[in-house]
Amino acid sequence: MSITNRYLNQLGPQLTERDLSIIHEVGRFKLLTGGQLERLFFADCSDTSRARNRQAVLRRLTGHRVLARVGQRRVGGAQRGSASYFYTLDVAGQHLAQGTSGRPRRPYSWYEPTAAHFLAVAELYVTLTEGARSGSFALLDFQPEPYCWRTFGHRILKPDAFAQLGVVYPDGRRRKGSFFVEVDRANQYGAKIETKLPQYLAYYQHHRQAQPEQSFPRVVFFAPHEQRMRYLRRLIAERPDARHLFAVGSLDDPLAVLLS
The missing domain is CATH 1.10.10.10 (Winged helix-like DNA-binding domain superfamily/Winged helix DNA-binding domain)
Structure with missing residues (x-):
């Protein structure tokens, strides 16, 4: 045709x-x-x-x-x-x-490795969309890559996704949370993962100087199982200057960390 x-x-x-x-x-x-x-x-x-x-x-x-x-x-x-x-x-x-x-x-x-990664990011989006239908929160934005990439100076930060959620509590309080998302499938070790942390820290410093009045998104690493979650937490613990920026969650229950 x-x-x-x-x-x-x-x-x-x-x-x-x-x-x-x-x-x-x-x-x-x-x-x-x-x-x-x-x-x-x-x-x-x-x-x-x-x-x-x-x-x-x-x-x-x-x-x-x-x-x-x-x-x-x-x-x-x-x-x-x-x-x-x-x-x-x-x-x-x-x-x-x-x-x-x-x-x-x-x-x-x-290409099998990239296919599995694309589908894992998409699955996170589908899960959040289904969760938002309950009315307990609103999915305000979700950007997969490359739409979520951020340019600063001559560098490019390349998260797997950017998500923004809005929550209304029973007492009327409202909260909006923004997140850079890394979907970790337990197949990257060593330097590749460890370089992610300084990349986010560099962008955080740039953001503080360029837009000091705006809050910085939290960076969440989602992992497929507890062993991998412990490994990621150890990497973050080695950077005490960055602990407040990062969180680790389970791919099976992403809302547990995104709504915490």
Whole structure:
């Protein structure tokens, strides 16, 4: 199928608001599973129709070359059909994303290590989105990389994500928290992780000089298990000048640290 301007002009009016939102989010995160898309965009459907509606929409968008399936379909488990696939923007989706994002991403080339990392960051976003639906907090902002990167001087700070949450307490008090997020999958040791701490400290010093009236986001390292969390805490403990900036949390329960 040739993706021409005529084809895109004919396709555009057929897309729903949900379709455009799916394009926007897949463009931002580069890679999402069908299950993650279901949790983001089909939560308002009944339990019996949720999977059926997700399958129909993703099949249609894939057929229109808006989305593409990449990687290997995962076998087994409760997920079936399109929930088991990984999705990225296809050629038509790349063109359409220019109207839904100021910085659409290039087509994704499958590479297992980066895929797992992209999906882990996306899973954090989906978890926070689901948590916000309860009304106990508001997800005010979530920026994956590279949108969350910060330039200062001739350097670039490259967090995995930036998140901002708002909480309203029963007594009417309001609190807004901002966070730089590092999603640690327990596969980086030594210098690569240790250099993250001085990078954040350098940006913190720059921020204090440039914007002393603004609070600095807390830096949260999320880890997959307790052993890794202990390792990260030891690294932070070795920098007493930075302890107040950093926190360590579990990927299984991110709200425990973000709402603390």
